């Protein structure tokens with residue numbers, strides 16, 4: 001296929017409070033591109049808008065969320081122009097997503113098999129029985145032992161790692177082209193984290209999946225991704241090939257992130273080494289949103305928000321220093 | 324879980340004990356209990372006899388001992404008016420009460436659940452306001468007044484429904500609505516808040532991300548989970564309905580336990596009044612216990 | 628002239644400001660009006676509410692055929708003026724409602740504070756008792772008490788207070804548990820204040836808001852219960868005018884279609900209860916966000 005798999009142009013998503021008085025610019029003017037089969041890491045502090053960006057791509061926002069402008073083109077089709085019914089046929093079928101919290105992602109009242117078989121039945125019109133046996137295969141594919149008994153069990157009978165694998169099985173059940181994984185390992189313990197990341201990588205190779213991997217852990221990005229995009233206060237402040245960004249970061253925020261990378265193996269440490277508080281997206285500072293914390297801040301940064309500058313081929317940065 | 328059930332059982336026993344003490348003490352400390360326990364218009368000698376019979380001159384703990392032993396033997400005293408054991412009377416009226424409460428429950432759920440769901444799915448819209456007004460009215464209109472208004476409209480003006488009595492399905496309609504009205508409002512409120520909580524959950528989000536049609540997301544993934552607290556409340560409310568039906572049963576001359584209580588007041592038949600309160604309280608304590616145990620059994624996530 | 632005008636303007640501005648915060652103007656106005664009617668009942672009522680003219684029985688309201696200017700809202704089965712009875716009924720409702728709520732609030736708050744602050748076995752005893760009384764169906768319990776002590780306005784108040792103090796005790800106890808961990812209470816303990824002083828001077832002021840909110844929310848329930856008791860004949864004794872009693876009397880004209888005897892007293896009850904509920908809801912959200920889940 002010609003052209004990239006996913007192209008997002010100037011996407012903005014806001015949360016509007018019930019009375020319309022408070023607007024949170026959770027995603028602001030985001031542009032990114034992803035090739036088929038490639039892996040993009042999205043990094044940022046908690047509250048920087050990563051989850052909102054992901055949910056915007058699938059148009060599954062909470063009631064307060066609105067996509068206010070921009071374009072999302074997936075396999076050449078404009079997702080923002082699709083009807084709800086058309087969008088529904090894309091979700092789970094062509095783009096799948098793994099949510100942040102594996103404990104809460106499964107419905108406590110239905111069996112594992114039922115929940116894994118559900119997308120197959122809805123999208124492929126499979127019969128109950130064939131969907132059920134396919135569900136067993138999928139459990140095997142995510143390396144769950146004794147799938148024939150597991151399908152009949154309820155979520156509370158399973159461990160956290162097991163549940164997260166099941167969520168993974170649901171995600172790949174209809175062989176999507178793109179998988180979005182939103183901090184899928186944050187709540188798992190270390191060994192299980194590593195296993196899960198291996199599993200994701202293997203699944204990606206086996207099914208030629210494109211992967212958007214959301215995390216606040218730059219160490220994981222280095223292991224998993226080809227491309228990385230750094231988010232701050234709803235904006236992409238820097239993006240480019242992983243190797244380039246790790247060796248020659250252009251944005252002061254990225255640089256600070258890299259300096260605060262946790263030591264090997266200690267991948268759970270939060271990004272706390274940067275001075276100052278993460279910004280409140282409902283009341284972002286004017287100009288460059290990073291300026292209150294930036295060591296290189298200039299007068300211009302306070303007055304004017306920097307545009308996206310091209311630093312090198314496929315490497316952009318939103319900082320006046322890159323201009 | 325066993326420990327949890329045992330602890331709940333212990334609490335319930337303490338509650339039942341305190342309940343009997345409360346009722347017992349109220350009868351003794353407020354004036355002369357003999358006056359209450361004797362038939363209206365009885366002579367001085369009769370009063371004296373009652374004092375002897377109930378040992379009212381003995382110390383309170385001794386009196387309580389004999390009071391509780393008769394209760395445990397199922398002896399709630401003799402009705403002055405009907406001249407039969409009160410427990411028998413009570414049990415003969417209970418089926419009517421349960422029928423009425425059951426019908427009222429059906430009404431309250433049939434009205435409360437769908438409106439609650441609609442109010443939750445259409446947050447902050449026109450429907451939600453309608454739901455709020457409906458819920459407020461439900462809580463502000465006394466059930467017996469709703470009953471009287473219905474009699475005025477459907478029996479007197481339109482002549483569609485019988486104004487009192489029992490026997491046919493038509494007789495059941497108005498009492499059930501009058502009794503169920505307040506509960507419909509309560510069930511609506513709870514359905515709405517429970518549904519809102521479930522709709523914001525991660526598993527509903529995942530159901531949407533799977534590409535399920537919205538109707539299936541709501542009817543399968545959200546509805547069932549949202550229903551659990553509503554049905555729990557409904558279980559407790561059924562018993563409460565039996566006990567608050569007294570006014571509605573009086574309005575419609577429905578022959579349930581509530582009507583028995585009213586007759587107890589009207590005929591100054593104190594043993595009947597005392598038994599109704601005791602049994603009503605005990606029923607509520609026991610149902611609360613059952614619901615808690617059932618919860619622990621159904622939902623293994625509860626491990627206190 | 629100028630002064631009074633600016634005073635009116637200020638008042639209007641204040642009311643407007645209240646409005647923007649969602650202050651329930653109409654419900655408050657209704658409660659205040661009913662209170663005023665109750666206070667000035669003697670001046671407002673055209674007739675003695677307890678005396679009827681037997682020749683004027685079941686007169687419909689003035690605007691209906693057969694009605695007369697003499698009785699604006701008609702008469703009942705004893706020929707008593709409905710308007711006068713409604714006006715004096717407001718007095719009974721207000722007295723019973725407010726007094727019962729205040730007495731119940733007092734008992735419940737005191738027990739809640741003692742239970743929460745002293746803890747241990749005192750807490751156990753009070754809370755078990757609260758649970759048991761909460762389990763008793765309120766209306767049946769009230770009827771039982773009424774059957775023991777007999778009907779009178781004073782007894783009704785005592786009964787309603789005895790039935791409804793439990794809610795306060797529960798909620799206030801919960802609040803006390805968090806208040807007693809705060810620094811100023813610790814300081815008072817260190818400073819050697821006695822337990823009673825601490826409860827009165829330091830704890831009480833911090834839970835009184837919740838008690839007021841709860842009281843407003845209970846006003847409606849208490850008024851409905853009073854009406855139900857009077858309707859059943861164990862509440863306000865006849866011939867005193869009470870709205871619930873009027874509904875019971877109204878049954879005598881119900882099958883004949885004398886609607887005013889049923890519709891009017893019930894509407895008064897509903898308006899009062901609705902207003903109390905709306906005001907209570909507002910107070911709850913305004914002063915006590917923690918009570919929201921009640």
Ligand SMILES: Nc1ncnc2c1ncn2[C@@H]1O[C@H](COP(=O)(O)OP(=O)(O)O)[C@@H](O)[C@H]1O
Nearest residue numbers: 015026045046047048049050051052062064281
């Ligand atoms: N349902 C919502 N309503 C209002 N604001 C929200 C909602 N969800 C998220 N937000 C706000 O949007 C911002 C971005 O949130 P999110 O996308 O979850 O960030 P991240 O995933 O990077 O932690 C946060 O400030 C958050 O407060």
Ligand code: SF4
Nearest residue numbers: 288291294301319320
């Ligand atoms: S634009 Fe200015 S404040 Fe923002 S990151 Fe660059 S130097 Fe720092």
Ligand SMILES: [Mg+2]
Nearest residue numbers: 050051052100
């Ligand atoms: Mg997130």
